Amino acid sequence: MTKFFFLSLFSFSLFGDTLSGEVEKQSLNLAAIIMFVIFVGATLFITYWAAKRTSTAKDFYTAGGGITGFQNGLAIAGDYMSAASFLGISALVYANGYDGLIYSIGFLVGWPIILFMVAEKLRNLGKFTFADVASYRLSQKPIRLLAAFGAIATVTLYLIAQMVGSGKLIQLLFGLDYEVAVILVGVLMILYVTFGGMLATTWVQIIKAVLLLSGATFMAFMVMKQMNFSFETLFATAVDVHPKAEAIMAPGGLISDPVSAISLAIALMFGTAGLPHILMRFFTVSNAKEARKSVFFATGFIGYFYMLTFIIGFGAIVLVSTNPHYLEAGKALIGGNNMAAIHLSHAVGGDFFLGFISAVAFATILAVVSGLTLAGASAISHDLYANVFNHGKPDEKKEMRVSKYATIALGTAAIFLGIAFEEQNIAFMVGLAFAIAASANFPILFLSIYWSKLTTRGAFFGGSLGLATAIILVLLGPIVWVQILGNAEAIFPYKYPALFSVSVAFMAIYFFSITDKSERAKEEEKAFEHQFIRSETGIGSEGASQH
Amino acid sequence: MYADIYDKIKADHEFQALVKQRRRFSLILTGITLVVYFSFILTLAYAPSVFATSVYEGSVISLGIPVGIGIIIIAFALTGLYVRKANKDFDATLNRLKDDVGVAHD
Numbered sequence: 204m205t206k207f208f209f210l211s212l213f214s215f216s217l218f219g220d221t222l223s224g225e226v227e228k229q230s231l232n233l234a235a236i237i238m239f240v241i242f243v244g245a246t247l248f249i250t251y252w253a254a255k256r257t258s259t260a261k262d263f264y265t266a267g268g269g270i271t272g273f274q275n276g277l278a279i280a281g282d283y284m285s286a287a288s289f290l291g292i293s294a295l296v297y298a299n300g301y302d303g304l305i306y307s308i309g310f311l312v313g314w315p316i317i318l319f320m321v322a323e324k325l326r327n328l329g330k331f332t333f334a335d336v337a338s339y340r341l342s343q344k345p346i347r348l349l350a351a352f353g354a355i356a357t358v359t360l361y362l363i364a365q366m367v368g369s370g371k372l373i374q375l376l377f378g379l380d381y382e383v384a385v386i387l388v389g390v391l392m393i394l395y396v397t398f399g400g401m402l403a404t405t406w407v408q409i410i411k412a413v414l415l416l417s418g419a420t421f422m423a424f425m426v427m428k429q430m431n432f433s434f435e436t437l438f439a440t441a442v443d444v445h446p447k448a449e450a451i452m453a454p455g456g457l458i459s460d461p462v463s464a465i466s467l468a469i470a471l472m473f474g475t476a477g478l479p480h481i482l483m484r485f486f487t488v489s490n491a492k493e494a495r496k497s498v499f500f501a502t503g504f505i506g507y508f509y510m511l512t513f514i515i516g517f518g519a520i521v522l523v524s525t526n527p528h529y530l531e532a533g534k535a536l537i538g539g540n541n542m543a544a545i546h547l548s549h550a551v552g553g554d555f556f557l558g559f560i561s562a563v564a565f566a567t568i569l570a571v572v573s574g575l576t577l578a579g580a581s582a583i584s585h586d587l588y589a590n591v592f593n594h595g596k597p598d599e600k601k602e603m604r605v606s607k608y609a610t611i612a613l614g615t616a617a618i619f620l621g622i623a624f625e626e627q628n629i630a631f632m633v634g635l636a637f638a639i640a641a642s643a644n645f646p647i648l649f650l651s652i653y654w655s656k657l658t659t660r661g662a663f664f665g666g667s668l669g670l671a672t673a674i675i676l677v678l679l680g681p682i683v684w685v686q687i688l689g690n691a692e693a694i695f696p697y698k699y700p701a702l703f704s705v706s707v708a709f710m711a712i713y714f715f716s717i718t719d720k721s722e723r724a725k726e727e728e729k730a731f732e733h734q735f736i737r738s739e740t741g742i743g744s745e746g747a748s749q750h
Numbered sequence: 751m752y753a754d755i756y757d758k759i760k761a762d763h764e765f766q767a768l769v770k771q772r773r774r775f776s777l778i779l780t781g782i783t784l785v786v787y788f789s790f791i792l793t794l795a796y797a798p799s800v801f802a803t804s805v806y807e808g809s810v811i812s813l814g815i816p817v818g819i820g821i822i823i824i825a826f827a828l829t830g831l832y833v834r835k836a837n838k839d840f841d842a843t844l845n846r847l848k849d850d851v852g853v854a855h856d
Binding site: 301307465492502590 | 759765769779783787792793798810812819824825828830836847848851
């Protein structure tokens with residue numbers, strides 16, 4: 204029971220953005236639609252403004268490198284606070300209380316590690332994509348090929364999960380058809396990214412982050428106001444009305460065994476540090492100092508947001524679960540537990556605020572899919588087209604054109620896949636995306652920065668093995684093997700393969716590097732010295748373009 | 751084109767000291783983060799009842815809540831500590847080094 208619960212939770216709130224099960228179409232919400240139209244109008248205007256400032260490849264990939272640390276911190280927080288974490292974590296708190304907080308903490312602790320270990324080095328060494336860093340002193344073609352594959356796989360899996368989740372959510376919030384919702388999201392994100400590039404994407408993220416933080420703050424404030432600003436009252440009332448009573452104040456079934464717990468922790472930490480759309484954000488700032496400030500602000504905003512969702516979840520227990528207006532047949536929430544935060548917005552702010560929060564949820568989806576699509580398109584145009592097929596000497600105009608075609612292709616694919624996977628169980632997809640990011644992208648990136656003896660052979664074979672292990676273990680694990688394929692028992696017993704696949708990647712990279720006695724390996728080790736000095740000082744790194 | 755500058759910096763004692771100091775600082779902060787988080791996770795796995803006890807006699811609030819919120823605050827505080835130290839001390843040294851080799855900085 205607890206195992207199953209954890210599974211479905213994981214599939215929705217973190218990883219999936221997938222609202223599982225039947226979704227009931229709501230009646231048209233006028234206030235929500237008006238506010239949504241205002242948001243879309245504003246973002247399209249920003250896209251128009253950004254398009255005029257996006258003329259070079261550098262503008263397209265990194266917004267010219269002139270985003271400040273504070274802005275980038277907000278944009279990173281915008282990338283990270285998906286509709287799933289807002290609705291999913293508050294739903295988790297609503298259903299189980301304390302466990303929701305455990306979950307949020309797992310998502311947050313990756314950020315300090317990213318700051319201490321990779322953020323500045325990444326900024327000093329990279330240009331447009333994380334493959335720039337991984338292949339800095341290694342052989343371009345194999346490393347870029349592998350990194351681009353890892354990036355595209357991560358982005359595509361994540362994107363499908365987001366599209367399916369967004370289709371269902373929008374259906375629920377706005378009363379639109381699933382297909383219409385998916386096409387709308389796809390078309391808007393193609394417009395933002397193709398015309399406005401990273402500059403438009405960044406500002407969409409920033410606006411969304413501000414809207415989401417303001418909306419959540421207002422909700423938490425209204426909840427606390429009704430509780431006379433006493434946490435004791437809030438929690439005591441919640442315990443009184445919740446069917447699980449005081450159990451909601453204690454850890455429940457979220458952490459079952461130590462292996463799963465550690466494996467999940469590794470997936471969250473290293474996975475976050477290997478997500479291409481997150482890593483790409485570090486190239487939008489002008490230098491290492493701004494990169495480190497970005498993480499400081501992002502951690503603050505994300506941490507604050509998680510505290511709010513905790514209050515919102517308890518607020519929903521107190522104000523929503525006791526109000527028959529939000530319940531069907533006595534007990535269950537209309538639209539399911541994932542609607543807890545949405546109903547609470549109505550309970551504390553009426554129809555108008557419900558419309559606002561619904562529009563914010565839609566904006567959140569748009570912002571996240573835009574960031575993903577841009578990262579995927581960059582892997583195609585910058586890594587594959589420019590550096591693998593054109594040996595690093597492409598015509599910049601052509602590279603730009605390819606990046607735009609890639610955006611349109613990815614966006615179109617996302618729409619079709621989103622529709623195709625409507626009825627499929629996609630619970631494993633974001634879990635797999637995190638596992639690939641942690642097992643293929645992160646080890647190569649981390650060792651290329653820190654380990655002088657890393658060779659092309661080691662990185663290529665080790666990274667590929669990490670990738671393969673992650674995919675195979677997910678396929679043989681409880682979600683795909685048992686839940687989807689219908690077998691009686693999982694061949695690999697754990698839901699999160701990261702502990703194993705990350706270990707395989709690091710060990711294989713080590714083994715294939717130290718046994719590499721080629722001339723090329725010697726050259727690569729020699730090249731580490733200058734790379735190291737650049738990574739430490741930023742001398743020679745990409746500066747901001749002047750406009 | 752930066753090869754000469756890199757070689758000059760590499761030989762600089764101040765650079766070597768900076769690298770060592772910065773790495774030590776990063777590793778200590780990383781260590782604190784990992785110890786705090788994994789103590790939390792392992793307590794949850796082995797002794798979850800610890801977090802179910804009340805913060806004080808008669809309160810409904812369990813120990814797990816201030817601990818959890820505390821971890822979020824610690825995570826943020828550590829990033830603040832790092833940024834402050836890097837902005838103040840590490841960058842000052844780095845800028846001096848850049849002056850010595852004739853590279854522009856902000």
